[in-house]
Amino acid sequence: MAKVADQETHGPVRNMRDARRAAGLSAPLHPILVHFTIALTATALAFDAVAVGFGAGAVRDVGWWALVGAVVSVPFTVATGVASRVRIPVAEGEARSFLRAHMLLGPTFAGLLLAVAVWRGALWEADAGASWPYLAALAATALVMGAQGYLGGELVYRYGMEVGGRYRRLHDPEPGPRPAASAAGDA
Amino acid sequence: MTGATFLGLGPLRWALAAVAALAALLVLDALAGHARRRFHHAAMWTPVVVGGALVAASGIAAAWPVAAALVALRAAGWAAVAAGLVGVGFHHVYGFARRPGGYAWARHHLMYGAPQLAPLGLAGAGALGLAAAAGLGGAAAWLGVPVRAALLGLVALVLLGLAAQTAVLHWRGAFHNRAMGVPLAVAPLAAGAAAWAAAVPGGPARLSALALLWALFLLGFVGLGFHLRGFDRMEGGLYLPVYALFEGPPAWAPALYSAASAVGLAVVHLT
Numbered sequence: 001m002a003k004v005a006d007q008e009t010h011g012p013v014r015n016m017r018d019a020r021r022a023a024g025l026s027a028p029l030h031p032i033l034v035h036f037t038i039a040l041t042a043t044a045l046a047f048d049a050v051a052v053g054f055g056a057g058a059v060r061d062v063g064w065w066a067l068v069g070a071v072v073s074v075p076f077t078v079a080t081g082v083a084s085r086v087r088i089p090v091a092e093g094e095a096r097s098f099l100r101a102h103m104l105l106g107p108t109f110a111g112l113l114l115a116v117a118v119w120r121g122a123l124w125e126a127d128a129g130a131s132w133p134y135l136a137a138l139a140a141t142a143l144v145m146g147a148q149g150y151l152g153g154e155l156v157y158r159y160g161m162e163v164g165g166r167y168r169r170l171h172d173p174e175p176g177p178r179p180a181a182s183a184a185g186d187a
Numbered sequence: 188m189t190g191a192t193f194l195g196l197g198p199l200r201w202a203l204a205a206v207a208a209l210a211a212l213l214v215l216d217a218l219a220g221h222a223r224r225r226f227h228h229a230a231m232w233t234p235v236v237v238g239g240a241l242v243a244a245s246g247i248a249a250a251w252p253v254a255a256a257l258v259a260l261r262a263a264g265w266a267a268v269a270a271g272l273v274g275v276g277f278h279h280v281y282g283f284a285r286r287p288g289g290y291a292w293a294r295h296h297l298m299y300g301a302p303q304l305a306p307l308g309l310a311g312a313g314a315l316g317l318a319a320a321a322g323l324g325g326a327a328a329w330l331g332v333p334v335r336a337a338l339l340g341l342v343a344l345v346l347l348g349l350a351a352q353t354a355v356l357h358w359r360g361a362f363h364n365r366a367m368g369v370p371l372a373v374a375p376l377a378a379g380a381a382a383w384a385a386a387v388p389g390g391p392a393r394l395s396a397l398a399l400l401w402a403l404f405l406l407g408f409v410g411l412g413f414h415l416r417g418f419d420r421m422e423g424g425l426y427l428p429v430y431a432l433f434e435g436p437p438a439w440a441p442a443l444y445s446a447a448s449a450v451g452l453a454v455v456h457l458t
Contacts, residue, residue: 082415086425100419104412111408111445115401121194 028087028162030080034152037077040070041113041145044120045138048130057129064124071117074110081106088161095159102151109148112141190457198456199322200249202338203260205449206319207245209345210267210312212439212446214238216305223433230277234309237263237270241309245316252323264317271310278303298359304352308443311345315450322457335457339385339396342451343378346403349443350374356437366413370406374444377403381451388458396455404448410441 013019048063050056085103090096116138123130130138155161190198217234226232244263248256282301284290297303318341322334329337350371357367377399384396417436419425432438 082425085419086428089426096419100416103419104409104416107408107411107415108405111405111411114408115405118193125193 028080028084030077030084031152031156031162033073033077033080034149036073037070037113038145038149040066040073041138041142044070045135045142048120048135048138052130052132052135060129061124063130064120067113067117067120070113074113078106078110084162090159090161095155095161098151098154098159099161102148102155105144105148105151109141109144112144116141193456196249198453199319199334200252201453202450203245203249203252203316203319203323205446205453206312206315207242207249209315209443209446209450210238210241210245210309212442213305213308213312214242215439216437216443217309219432219438220302220305228277228281233270234274234306237266238309238312241267241313241316245319248316248320248323254324257320257324260316260320264313264320267313267316268310271306271308271313274306274309275303277301278306297355302352302356304348307348308345311341311348315341315345335388335454336385338454338457339381339451342447342454343382343385345447346374346378346381346444346451349447350378353440356440360436364413366409370403370410370441370444373399373403373406377448377451384455393455396451400448400451400455404445404452407441407443407445407448410444411439414438414441 011018013022044063044066047059047066051060051063081103085099090099116134119134119137120130123134156163193201196204214235217231217238221231221235224231240263244256244260248260278301283293283296283303286292286296286300288295315338318329318334318337321329322338326334328334332340353370353374357371360367362368377396380392380396380399383392386392414436415438418428418431418438421427421431421435423430425431
């Protein structure tokens with residue numbers, strides 16, 4: 001609880017982390033950034049599928065620009081993921097196995113995304129739009145992303161990683177006994 | 188030398204950008220490896236300084252291929268070639284021959300001594316920069332070899348060197364994971380395809396080079412994931428990051444395959 005109290009009273013600012021905390025920005029960045037990567041990749045797949053399947057020329061370039069956004073966000077997503085990993089205490093066991101699989105798939109997905117982005121860029125430059133083989137490759141990449149997102153979801157919602165005890169508690173108008181914490185990270 | 192542009196840049200400029208990435212990874216690798224030995228010899232700073240210059244010169248020449256940038260790239264390229272070749276001697280003498288046991292303990296020193304082929308990576312990156320600089324300067328050949336063939340031949344050599352070094356280090360790791368054999372299968376195949384494409388432009392040679400170099404490019408990222416996972420499996424895991432960096436699987440080594448493949452993929456598009 002000392003850590004929570006310190007966050008609430010905004011102790012002395014000695015470094016960037018203290019400054020972030022004092023400004024109320026104590027949330028880990030990785031779970032925020034993953035949503036950009038996931039959403040932008042899924043958007044690229046959806047719009048390219050619509051463009052190819054229905055011949056909708058008006059949305060032909062949306063897939064390319066969404067993929068550019070995903071490629072820009074992915075290095076930050078991976079870097080903040082590694083930073084989160086170093087910070088989270090996880091004992092050997094099931095949770096750590098999930099975490100290791102998540103760590104293996106992260107760079108793999110980044111490489112796949114970069115490769116399909118190069119392919120999509122070549123199509124965009126040739127003013128050709130997406131093709132069925134490209135769509136299949138992007139769908140396979142999205143599948144890997146889905147597996148990666150599932151593992152990440154398990155780590156947060158089943159094992160409570162970077163959730164329990166990391167945030168300032170909401171104001172409790174009627175102080176009293178709290179229900180027992182169930183997530184691993186609340187300990 | 189020309190070829191289809193991608194996002195406004197020609198193949199040679201993309202190749203140089205990949206050379207900059209390759210050199211940057213080699214510098215990081217040298218930093219980690221030499222910091223592990225506490226830079227006990229002043230010469231251990233050489234790959235950091237020379238490699239850093241090659242990163243800057245290749246990056247600048249890729250972005251602005253003006254005459255001055257190409258002159259700087261040639262200087263940095265020759266310095267990297269020289270540093271790499273001298274480095275092989277240093278690694279062999281101080282990291283192998285003069286270690287306790289000398290040649291009688293050859294297998295031990297091969298696995299735990301200074302990596303014998305690592306400095307050649309810097310020499311290879313320097314040579315790639317030199318060949319690309321010749322092409323960007325308008326020359327049709329570098330050292331008497333057509334620029335495209337020279338670049339693809341060098342990519343093949345770099346890939347073979349990486350595969351040999353990987354074989355030693357994965358052997359040290361007792362091939363405890365079956366995936367550790369994959370780069371030893373794919374990298375020589377990609378090197379062979381690159382060499383074939385160097386000799387025969389177009390046709391099946393070009394297609395096989397594209398397919399295998401892309402496979403190796405992706406494999407580098409998968410390897411990064413495996414090495415990151417390997418850090419976590421070390422005693423202390425990622426809670427002891429400096430220890431894991433020094434004693435665990437080499438952090439950026441798999442990305443060297445991706446960077447070298449990227450050079451080849453760009454060069455394959457030269458006409």
